[in-house]
Amino acid sequence: MIPAQFDYVRAGSVDEAVSALAEHDEDAKVLAGGQSLIPLLRLRLAYPEVVVDVGRIAEMHGIRDDGSHLVIGAMTTHAEVITNELLRRHCGLIAEATETVADPAVRHRGTFGGSLAHADPAGDLPAVALALDAEFVIAGAGGRRTVSAADFFVDYLQTAIEPAEVLVEVRVPKLGDGWGYRYEKFQRVAQAWAIVGVAAAVRRSNGSIAEARIGLTNMGSTPIRASAVESALAGTGAGEVAAACEAAAEGTSPPSDLNGKADYRQHLARVLTRRAVTAAAGY
Amino acid sequence: MVKISITVDGERHEDEVEPRLLLVHYLRERLGKVGTVVGCDTSNCGACTVHLDGNSVKACSVLAVQADGGDVTTIEGLANGEWHPVQAAFKECHGLQCGYCTPGMIMAAVDLLANNPAPSEDEIREGLEGNLCRCTGYQNIVKAVQLAAEGGAR
Ligand SMILES: Cc1cc2nc3c(=O)[nH]c(=O)nc-3n(C[C@H](O)[C@H](O)[C@H](O)COP(=O)(O)OP(=O)(O)OC[C@H]3O[C@@H](n4cnc5c(N)ncnc54)[C@H](O)[C@@H]3O)c2cc1C
Ligand code: FES
Numbered sequence: 001m002i003p004a005q006f007d008y009v010r011a012g013s014v015d016e017a018v019s020a021l022a023e024h025d026e027d028a029k030v031l032a033g034g035q036s037l038i039p040l041l042r043l044r045l046a047y048p049e050v051v052v053d054v055g056r057i058a059e060m061h062g063i064r065d066d067g068s069h070l071v072i073g074a075m076t077t078h079a080e081v082i083t084n085e086l087l088r089r090h091c092g093l094i095a096e097a098t099e100t101v102a103d104p105a106v107r108h109r110g111t112f113g114g115s116l117a118h119a120d121p122a123g124d125l126p127a128v129a130l131a132l133d134a135e136f137v138i139a140g141a142g143g144r145r146t147v148s149a150a151d152f153f154v155d156y157l158q159t160a161i162e163p164a165e166v167l168v169e170v171r172v173p174k175l176g177d178g179w180g181y182r183y184e185k186f187q188r189v190a191q192a193w194a195i196v197g198v199a200a201a202v203r204r205s206n207g208s209i210a211e212a213r214i215g216l217t218n219m220g221s222t223p224i225r226a227s228a229v230e231s232a233l234a235g236t237g238a239g240e241v242a243a244a245c246e247a248a249a250e251g252t253s254p255p256s257d258l259n260g261k262a263d264y265r266q267h268l269a270r271v272l273t274r275r276a277v278t279a280a281a282g283y
Numbered sequence: 284m285v286k287i288s289i290t291v292d293g294e295r296h297e298d299e300v301e302p303r304l305l306l307v308h309y310l311r312e313r314l315g316k317v318g319t320v321v322g323c324d325t326s327n328c329g330a331c332t333v334h335l336d337g338n339s340v341k342a343c344s345v346l347a348v349q350a351d352g353g354d355v356t357t358i359e360g361l362a363n364g365e366w367h368p369v370q371a372a373f374k375e376c377h378g379l380q381c382g383y384c385t386p387g388m389i390m391a392a393v394d395l396l397a398n399n400p401a402p403s404e405d406e407i408r409e410g411l412e413g414n415l416c417r418c419t420g421y422q423n424i425v426k427a428v429q430l431a432a433e434g435g436a437r
């Protein structure tokens with residue numbers, strides 16, 4: 001189908017994007033890679049009056065080392081994330097999960113920031129950002145603010161980004177020595193989207209798990225930090241992981257749809273968490 | 284209307300377009316490049332795959348205005364006097380039946396081989412996962428890409 005008419009603004013800087021958005025407020029939409037927005041425009045599920053293209057804002061591209069953190073520009077494409085050496089070294093969980101996103105052509109256009117701003121609970125990167133305690137740098141008329149992952153994902157397709165704001169970059173703490181990670185995803189063969197996904201980062205010391213961080217994909221209206229299983233895993237050795245992972249679906253209310261009912265998703269969450277933690281811990 | 288300048292299959296075009304115009308419609312309706320087809324409304328099928336600045340993209344999921352200044356290669360720009368090795372391999376291996384998915388499938392395969400000149404069968408299947416074929420069962424498509432790789436396609 002053909003999208004409804006809209007005006008187009010190509011922003012040259014973050015400030016230009018913010019003022020174009022402020023001028024039109026609720027009627028304007030940011031365009032990043034377009035791999036979620038353009039399908040929505042085509043189906044006329046979205047019909048903004050103005051589209052503000054942030055694709056050519058130099059500041060929003062690329063990945064840099066900031067000591068304790070990596071800073072990932074919102075416009076960095078999935079394909080760039082997968083091949084970036086810094087990211088593979090310090091935040092490999094992001095690269096591993098991104099490899100499972102969509103297909104090569106979509107990964108050439110779709111962006112890291114766009115996936116997070118879109119906040120589809122079935123998307124793979126929100127749960128990863130949550131598990132890694134990422135921080136979101138958001139620009140608005142009043143300047144920039146930083147929002148923690150815990151406060152960023154508000155509801156289904158809804159984040160802390162206000163209508164006249166732009167996500168500029170995401171700061172992700174590096175995983176240091178002793179950390180292992182794994183993204184486990186269960187999907188239909190012909191569809192990339194997760195029925196359930198589990199992002200796990202685990203720090204081992206003296207043969208047992210000292211700390212585990214677990215994010216769940218598609219287990220509710222937002223990505224979910226599985227804190228019950230994180231506590232249950234602390235201090236466990238190889239033989240105790242399976243029992244601890246029984247807590248993986250605690251407090252979740254996943255959707256029921258044609259891919260699976262809620263109780264089946266909860267079952268998947270327990271199984272995938274066990275697999276992800278076992279692999280991440282190197283057990 | 285927005286002014287754009289795009290190189291398509293080696294030829295430069297200056298045009299005024301509506302912002303909502305999809306790249307695939309620009310190619311087909313403005314430039315007559317009907318080799319690139321549309322197979323779905325959901326960005327899933329890959330029939331519309333072209334290369335933008337050297338990378339495969341779904342032309343139904345890119346606005347023409349986003350491609351401003353870019354360099355596009357379609358299936359029509361692939362042959363250079365004779366078939367591109369991937370086109371020749373699809374013919375040789377019978378990698379198509381109705382042929383609707385073929386332009387996109389070949390563009391995706393060329394992109395795959397550019398990044399990975401000697402892919403395993405699994406890597407071929409994963410590299411083509413964004414392209415759906417309703418006829419062949421994929422077997423001969425995979426064979427064609429293997430043949431092209433052995434023949435040193437790019
Ligand atoms: C066939 C197909 C399969 C897919 N499979 C998967 C999958 O398996 N897993 C997965 O996680 N994703 C999948 N995706 C989605 C893909 O990852 C998209 O790239 C991503 O959801 C959106 O990124 P984008 O850059 O294309 O954003 P866009 O489509 O440009 O934007 C998406 C939304 O975010 C907003 N936005 C984007 N960037 C910013 C910003 N910097 N500041 C403020 N707002 C912003 C836009 O206004 C819009 O509302 C798939 C997409 C397709 C088409
Ligand atoms: S027409 Fe189906 S993906 Fe473009």
Ligand code: FES
Nearest residue numbers: 380382416417418
């Ligand atoms: S040959 Fe008919 S869709 Fe592939």
